[in-house]
Amino acid sequence: MSDQAATAAKPAPILSRHDPRYEVTMYRYVGVEGAHTLDFYRSHGGYEAAKKALTGMTPAQVIDEVKASGLRGRGGAGFPTGVKWSFMAPPDGKPRYLVCNADESEPGSFKDRYILEDDPHQLVEGMIIGAYAMQMTFGFLYVRGEYYLGTTRMEAAIAEARAAGLLGENILGTGFSFDITVHRGAGAYICGEETALMNSLEGLRANPRLKPPFPAAAGMYGRPTTINNVTSLTSAVHVINKGAAWFAGMGTDDSKGTKLYQISGPVKRTGVYEMPMGATFRELIYDFAGGPTMEPKAFIPGGSSTPMFPWEDRFLDMPMDYGTLAKNGSMLGTGGVIVIPRDKCIVDALYNLVRFYAHESCGKCTPCREGVGHWLPRMYQKLVSGLGQPEDIALLESVASNIKGNAFCPLADACIGPVQASLKWFRDEYEYLAANGKSKYAKNDWWQA
Ligand SMILES: Cc1cc2nc3c(=O)[nH]c(=O)nc-3n(C[C@H](O)[C@H](O)[C@H](O)COP(=O)(O)O)c2cc1C
Incomplete structure (x- = not known):
């Protein structure tokens, strides 16, 4: 498929609705025609941050600036980016690698995609800055296999940057050399887990x-x-451009800067919104996304792996930051909010989610392979098909608690957290279904409503 054909096939954009109350940085040019070219990027201040870092700062100064900004990794876990960069041992003349994780396979997460497609040079610049700070010799960009347009745009941007002396040998005449190769993922959620991703890059099975x-x-x-993550690196561009104090001036005590929040489900304007950390769910859902189009009963706060909350003021008014979500028994994750309408049977919703995790379990460890891969989907299937018994709920709880914390990587817990949260908040729906053989809610297929 040509770049042009891929653009034509792209569904109507669902993203990048800016609100004048907040400064938009990473998503400035998303949705802007022609923004993916080097000419556009450079004529709008592009590569100035890389120039500033490479010509005016030492690698250690770049790391200190990123540390001072308070930027936390946007891939899900929220580990401080500058601290992570400082863990690299000093260069020893042998290869060292920067890997950008653009696998983005978690349901509800779609913020990286539009940077790859519409503002690829921003990511190239972020990778140059990260590579310089850690004195990397080579970079890999691991892109979700389905992101065809994003891949072609990134490849074109890398080629343009290379031709302009921004990648390759002796970048901008500074003596620093770095280049990037693009690798398309094979289509598995586990490929986004950093160590599985490295195996995949090395040509091994992604365990x-x-x-x-x-x-x-x-x-x-x-x-x-x-x-x-893609947006950890693109955030670094703006930290260097505008300074750590500017970035740290936005957000909450433990979460700084802006973040790309995504929202899907039955709301008026699904999409990606750049907001300062600490804006509330209510602002995102009502002010930015226009509010629910169906009566809601719950929301998932940060991508499918994060435990849900019921639709209550105390949760809607929570600031979207790492600390608040953790204190309330969930996680900010990727910031992908999913709204669940009242008429959706929660057990059926979880069955859908559990089947995803069962399909994605790599099979390496027993709790995930047998528990997530087999037990959970079978138990949910029994319940939703009306064959469940009241005692199945206790069994489900027991299986879930035996998996939790016992798997080799976080994929299994990413399934168990949502299962346990649904049992905590909507146990009545499980009980009703197990006792009556049918759901409380007739309209299960809300997306067809
Ligand atoms: C199953 C699984 C899937 C993941 N998928 C992604 C992903 O698609 N993109 C991403 O950046 N991080 C993903 N992560 C987190 C990565 O392992 C890693 O923490 C992250 O890329 C680090 O980047 P950061 O420090 O910039 O956040 C995933 C983790 C797990 C357990």
């Missing part, structure tokens, strides 16, 4: 690796490696 050793000590090909 997670044991940690330690951590990637900073022994990553790609056994060499020091740092893996960062």
